[in-house]
Amino acid sequence: MSKSGPIVIAHRGASGYLPEHSLESKAMAHAMGADFLEQDVVLTSDGVPIVLHDIHLDSTTNVARLFPGRAREDGRYYALDFNLQEIKALSLHERSFTNDSGEEQAFYPRRFPLDQGSFRLPTLKEEISLIHGLNLSREKKAGLYVELKSPLWHQQQGYDIATAVLGALAETGYATKVDQVFLQCFNDQTLIALREVTPLPLIQLIGENDWGEEGEIDYEAMQTAAGLARIANYAQGIGPWIPQVLTHRDSGLEPTPLTALAHEHGLQVHPYTLRIDELPEGAENAAELHQALFEKAGVDGLFTDFPDITRRYLQAR
Ligand code: G3P
Ligand code: CA
Secondary structure (H helix, E strand, O other): OOOOOOEEEEOOOOOOOOOOOOHHHHHHHHHOOOOEEEEEEEEOOOOOEEEOOOOEOOOOEOHHHHOOOOOOOOOOOEHHHOOHHHHHOOOEOOOEEEOOOOOEEEOOOOOOOOOOOOEOOOEHHHHHHHHHHHHHHOOOOOEEEEEEOOHHHHHHOOOOHHHHHHHHHHHOOOOOOOOOEEEEEOOHHHHHHHHOOOOOOEEEEOOOHHHOOOOOOOHHHHOOHHHHHHHOOOOOEEEOEHHHHEEEEOOEEEEOOHHHHHHHOOOEEOOEOEOOOOOOOOOOOHHHHHHHHHHHHOOOEEEEOOHHHHHHHHHOO
């Protein structure tokens, strides 16, 4: 990685200002000076990698209105049950949920309004093309930070998401751009298999054991010296949840041992996610959180919904 200093990773784009994973949010993040733009990737029924955080479509699109009757028994609409043409007919909107009164409500009420604008779901290749174009027109080198979502679930449904993502990277000329692409995943087995077939840097995402991420993945073990030594065999870094790198004490936010331990094993540390409208316990504001992450813990990058605020913090250092 040739960047000097910590990297700003635009989490789902500039998602604090525009609907997550819209191309508009990626263009805005690029303009805000993000070093990397994040893509969460799932597949369509015809095997096309699209940029979408959930394996479901219902939290960020009008799928229920456009395709009533296409939900599975659990009431959810799965991207994998729709072909690309159908996916392209959907409108994308700010993340929402149905409240107890049966009304649709924004997940982050102070963000882009639910009923405004006109957005579409991008394919991974469309998004890469946008970023590549912006890099040329703006003389920048913003990179991709691609997450393979739920590879085990895709496999159980008969799909190979890793091969599909690597195919899209190869077709767009990004398969070997080791300084411009990170691949990230919660599933360690997927990363171990990827290590054999790609030179791109890999990031092991770390969740909590009770989050119900697919498979029997022991994230607590990953945070020990032995766990980090094992990760260092296949990955270049870890992506922990912020409370795994900072803890709230009377003295304020203090680092846990995780970042220093990961550095001892040669691993970069890119925690997720800075949200000014959802600060962790003990953080009064974004500046305090940035200070604790970059100065006290010494992390190497940060997933942020507000890339402008993170960039400004780092510039002012
Ligand atoms: O990929 C880093 C972070 O985005 C992981 O959480 O659920 O936002 O994809 P999630
Ligand atoms: Ca992600």
